[in-house]
Amino acid sequence: MQIYNTLTRCKEEFISRQAGQVAMYVCGPTTYNYIHLGNARPLVFFDTVRRYFQYRGYRVIYVQNFTDIDDKIIKRAQEEKMDAMALAEKYVQEYFLDADALNVLRADVHPRVSAHLPEIIDMVQRLVERGHAYVVDGDVYFDILSFPAYGKLSGRRLEEMQAGARVEVDERKKHPMDFALWKAAKPGEPAWDSPWGPGRPGWHIECSAMSLKYLGTGFDIHGGGSDLIFPHHENEVAQSEAATGQPFARYWMHNGFITVNQEKMSKSLGNFFLVREILAKYPPAVVRFFLLGTHYRSPLDFDDQKLEAAGKGLERVRNCYRLLEERLMQAPEQTSGDESDWLAELGRRRQQFIAAMDDDFNTALAVGILFDLVSDINAALHRGEVFSRQAWQAARKLVEEFNNVLGIFKTAPDGKIILDSGMAAGELTERLIQLIIDLRQQARAKKDWATADKIRDDLKALGIILEDTPKGVRWKCSS
Known part of the structure; x- marks a missing residue:
């Protein structure tokens, strides 16, 4: 190392x-x-x-x-x-x-x-x-x-x-x-x-x-x-x-430093970002994935487009793991096919990942190898490979190994990846409130005024004010 x-x-x-x-x-x-x-x-x-x-x-x-x-x-x-x-x-x-x-x-x-x-x-x-x-x-x-x-x-x-x-x-x-x-x-x-x-x-x-x-x-x-x-x-x-x-x-x-549009982040330049503000807009896993996507000794330039790109990359990993879980439920215990090439390829990806991290903790390269692994798995799934459950479990285990090092997704006690919704806290809050507003509107349409008023009053008690306007319902947080 x-x-x-x-x-x-x-x-x-x-x-x-x-x-x-x-x-x-x-x-x-x-x-x-x-x-x-x-x-x-x-x-x-x-x-x-x-x-x-x-x-x-x-x-x-x-x-x-x-x-x-x-x-x-x-x-x-x-x-x-x-x-x-x-x-x-x-x-x-x-x-x-x-x-x-x-x-x-x-x-x-x-x-x-x-x-x-x-x-x-x-x-x-x-x-x-x-x-x-x-x-x-x-x-x-x-x-x-x-x-x-x-x-x-x-x-x-x-x-x-x-x-x-x-x-x-x-x-x-x-x-x-x-x-x-x-x-x-x-x-x-x-x-x-x-x-x-x-x-x-x-x-x-x-x-x-x-x-x-x-x-x-x-x-x-x-x-x-x-x-x-x-x-x-x-x-x-x-x-x-x-x-x-x-x-x-x-x-x-x-x-290395973090820059914003190629300028060093500082309060005097007005490009100073609190983590709390960023996490209201982007899921924590995306922020972590973004931070690890550049070698640690290099400057890291922050902008929304790069975070959005990190989010799309992370979605590839999330979808691959989800598909693996589905295939595992259908996989036979044993097959007559030769799985040695598949297992050898997984072994090569593991060694590549270790080599990347052994070389001054090159997380950028390690992330690239994670993507290569995802591509390998997606290709095998697309081809309809009939692997045994053990062979598919080896692939899932390797994704979990890489994740446990990079710490992108949180994990259960048994090491399995917990697949969250992929939404930031702020986005999730907005969707939940909109869902409640839609339920209130349905109650109003049915002239169920008691339910509609209760939803409005309960939201108000939580600090959410609803305003009925000619253009629809608006909401805001009470000051």
Whole structure:
């Protein structure tokens, strides 16, 4: 298995720290808002990496954090006049709704910064004692000049970083690029006690402390979006290796940016999409399928046409599986025909899929092989092949294997694919309401005013207002 390692800037053979086990840490969201499409890409991709390792027989220890102490959370809480921790908890739960919809498996551990202050403070204290950090007026800064390897992950020289960075001038720092490990409390902000006075941790130290607690030094894979390479992951490397004297993570994996009409997604450009908004328009399986249709290190351009194309592709897979289920019900237990070529072709597709995923988790190629498998099965069905039930079951099992790795469709406990309607939540809601309106209209046509009024009143109680107009019935949500 080959993995592109950001640290070495080349593909390397994957050799785990402990045979048969993979320890992974992936940076999770800062919980001050719903997750956006840029959050969803690493969420889905690294979930697929985890699934593939499990498919190949590894035991995976998967850790994904929640940053629930952060400047953005404090600012948002002040704007909404909420307690900062209550706001963070709200968006942790909203995260799970979106992640569950996208069929992202729960991590083995979802550590929160707020539950790991002792570990964070202990790590900062070690850095101070080892001469890698210094205290100024209750703030603690990491001394980057004390770590000669600073810049090895991003491949940048210190002079380049300083020239390109937007760093506020702070005369108290030894070097302008020194970063905060602990921030002294400001009036009105949440704070925790520490040896340096009340305050809160800096962003970078949080992930270091939590990953080291659950995975130890030299764990296998640290992942996240490419926007985190510098400064977040660069700073994690520096402070972790300075504190422990050991290598931090063995393989660093970063997914590419999401663009919208070839421009980077950003709030300032007005092309910023929340996952919740997208899932109201497209089924979660389609969104996940779309995200996996491009190699993870390549930019991914978002537009409606590409999502619609992903939906059509997914419908091919759904229909193939449905037809397979029907054929299985009719297939004989045994046949006199030779099925060896068919079984050999299924074996070749499995090996092609494994080769694609072994080559730096090439999900784009793996999706193509899934389509090839679907074409093989559809052709056999169209030809009216009389295979035994076991031969058709082998085909269905292979579709299920590929799906279990890619995580497109949800599955039953026995591994069978659950074929949903293929409709987004918003589309399903509209169709259900229209169905109820049609039933009310039928009642009105029969002069069954009691039933018609009850439907109207019950919908109103649910927040749905019906308006009878000369052009028909309209509905809206009550404000």
